[in-house]
Amino acid sequence: LENIKLSNFKNYSDLELDLCDNVNCFVGNNGAGKTNLLDAVYYLSFCKSYFTTIDTQNIRFEEPFFAIHGRYQHQDNGFTVSCIQKRGAAKQVKLDRKCYQTLSDHIGKIPLVIITPSDQSLILGGSELRRKFMDGVIAQTDKEFLTHLIQYQKSVDQRNKLLKQFYEDRQFDSAALQLWDDQLAIHGAVVHEARCRFVVGFIPIFQYYFEQIAGSSELPLLQFNSSLLSFGNPSDSVETRLRMQLLESRNHDKCVLYTTVGPHKDDLDFLIDNFMVRRFSSQGQQKTYLLALKLAQFEYIFNIGKIKPILLLDDVFDKLDMPRVKQLIHLVGSDRFGQVLLTDTQPGRVQAIFDEMPNIEHRIFEVSQGSVFLKS
Numbered sequence: 001l002e003n004i005k006l007s008n009f010k011n012y013s014d015l016e017l018d019l020c021d022n023v024n025c026f027v028g029n030n031g032a033g034k035t036n037l038l039d040a041v042y043y044l045s046f047c048k049s050y051f052t053t054i055d056t057q058n059i060r061f062e063e064p065f066f067a068i069h070g071r072y073q074h075q076d077n078g079f080t081v082s083c084i085q086k087r088g089a090a091k092q093v094k095l096d097r098k099c100y101q102t103l104s105d106h107i108g109k110i111p112l113v114i115i116t117p118s119d120q121s122l123i124l125g126g127s128e129l130r131r132k133f134m135d136g137v138i139a140q141t142d143k144e145f146l147t148h149l150i151q152y153q154k155s156v157d158q159r160n161k162l163l164k165q166f167y168e169d170r171q172f173d174s175a176a177l178q179l180w181d182d183q184l185a186i187h188g189a190v191v192h193e194a195r196c197r198f199v200v201g202f203i204p205i206f207q208y209y210f211e212q213i214a215g216s217s218e219l220p221l222l223q224f225n226s227s228l229l230s231f232g233n234p235s236d237s238v239e240t241r242l243r244m245q246l247l248e249s250r251n252h253d254k255c256v257l258y259t260t261v262g263p264h265k266d267d268l269d270f271l272i273d274n275f276m277v278r279r280f281s282s283q284g285q286q287k288t289y290l291l292a293l294k295l296a297q298f299e300y301i302f303n304i305g306k307i308k309p310i311l312l313l314d315d316v317f318d319k320l321d322m323p324r325v326k327q328l329i330h331l332v333g334s335d336r337f338g339q340v341l342l343t344d345t346q347p348g349r350v351q352a353i354f355d356e357m358p359n360i361e362h363r364i365f366e367v368s369q370g371s372v373f374l375k376s
Contacts, residue, residue, distance in 0.1 A: 001041060001044075001072055001310060002019060002072065002078075003016065003017065003019070003071040004016070004017050004037075004069070005068070005070075006066075007067040008059055008060040008064075008065060008067070009067070009068055010036040010039070010040075010058055011033045011036060011060065011370045012033060012037075012040075012370050013063075015370075015371075015372060017037075019341070020362065022333060022338075022360060022361035023333050023340045023354075024341045024363050025342055025343075025344065025350045026038075026343045026367050026372070027345070027346070027347040027364060027365070027375075028345070028347075028366055028367035030345060032367045032368050032369060033370055034314075034343035034367045035343060037341070037343075038050075038114065038312045039058075040068045041070070041112070041312060041341060042112060042312065043068050044068060044110060045109075045111070045112035045310070046112070047083060047091070047106055047107075051118070055085045059087065064087055065085060066084070066085050068082065072110065074307065079095060080097070081093070081094070081095055081110065082094040082097070104146055107139055108139070108140045108143065108305070110310065111305060111309035112309050112311075112312065113294055113295075113298045113309045113312070114311075115290065115311075115312065116315070117315055119290050120286060120290065123270055123286055123289065127265070127266070127268075131264070131266055131267070131268075134199075134268065135191075137198060137202075137300060138195070140301050140309075141300075144190070145191070145194045148191055148194075152263065152264070155180050155183040156184065158180055159180040159259050160258045163177075163253055163254060163258060163259070164257050172254065177250070181246045182243075184242065184246060184262055185240075185246065188242050189239035191263045192238050192242070192266075195224065195226070195263070195266060196224065199222060199224040199268075203221075203222050205296040205299050206292055206296035207219075207220055209292040209295040209296050209299075209331075213288050213324060213327060213331070214285075214288045214292075215327070218273055220270075220271070220272050220289060221269075221270075221274065222268060222269070222270065222271075223269040224266070225267040225268065225269050226265075226266045227245070228241060228245065228263075231244070231245050232244050232245070249261045270289060272285060272289070277289055284321075287316075287320055291328065295331065295332075298311055308337065308338030310338065310339050310340075311338070311339070312340075312341050313340065313341070314342070315343055315344065316342070317346075326353055326356070329350075329360070333362070347364070347375075
């Protein structure tokens with residue numbers, strides 16, 4: 001990302017920044033707007049905010065619209081991405097001034113990984129967040145997966161609607177339910193197999209980064225938790241086993257009025273030395289675990305797509321001691337990574353680290369109430 005322009009986005013009325021190719025630091029007090037800058041960059045990759053599901057909430061107070069424009073360079077190719085949201089109108093995302101008809105077509109064009117304090121919910125929250133993490137990584141590298149995932153979720157919603165309708169009407173149409181079972185099996189099999197491949201390929205990368213950050217002998221583990229892994233005959237196809245599982249659970253689903261089995265119930269177990277991270281780990285261990293997950297996400301995407309994702313680090317130094325902070329900067333500032341945007345509330349901390357690592361290209365920006373100034 002060479003240049004970004006913001007108009008009426010959150011607390012920025014009008015802003016234009018030129019960024020360097022390596023590490024860009026945004027320092028300032030809490031509430032100054034550092035995270036808003038990262039969210040604008042996130043918008044240009046995913047056509048949405050990382051922090052809110054309602055786009056109009058990101059329009060500056062009483063203004064009619066927001067606009068984000070980013071100019072990118074990859075090898076010898078330059079292109080511009082724009083995201084525009086007007087009040088009372090549909091969101092527009094443009095690639096070189098040409099509007100996307102379907103926003104999902106843009107996903108993967110500009111791979112990106114973000115790490116924020118809210119990511120702690122990945123460990124402490126429900127299984128939906130961990131499925132979203134898996135699917136977000138896979139979707140940036142596999143267009144077919146995203147199509148099947150969207151169709152699978154639509155089929156789950158329709159099947160659940162039908163189950164509730166049967167309850168209200170007191171009539172059960174097994175043929176209609178079978179139609180949705182067929183769709184769930186077809187699309188769910190692709191989703192399940194993609195997640196299995198992801199976990200197998202992801203684990204060694206994740207363990208490498210955990211060791212690099214923690215510098216300890218602790219053994220981090222990821223365990224894919226899916227009822228399909230132990231259901232039916234392993235020699236049968238995933239699609240066949242999912243059909244059988246849906247049929248077997250049908251009477252139970254009719255009672256509870258929703259679909260109780262399938263990939264939408266998958267989960268990831270996070271462990272250190274075979275102990276659940278959410279229950280037995282310190283805040284520092286949890287932070288290290290999350291950082292390793294996200295840095296591994298970066299490398300996994302790069303290994304498949306051969307494009308280095310942009311890396312956004314929002315206030316990640318909290319709960320980390322200085323040796324781990326230095327090791328993290330050393331890692332992300334190396335040739336292994338590409339462009340990095342990070343935020344910090346302590347200007348002196350990042351300056352001191354870069355003074356010790358003068359070979360890392362960097363720019364430090366001071367952020368203050370909707371204004372951004374280049375410091376170094």
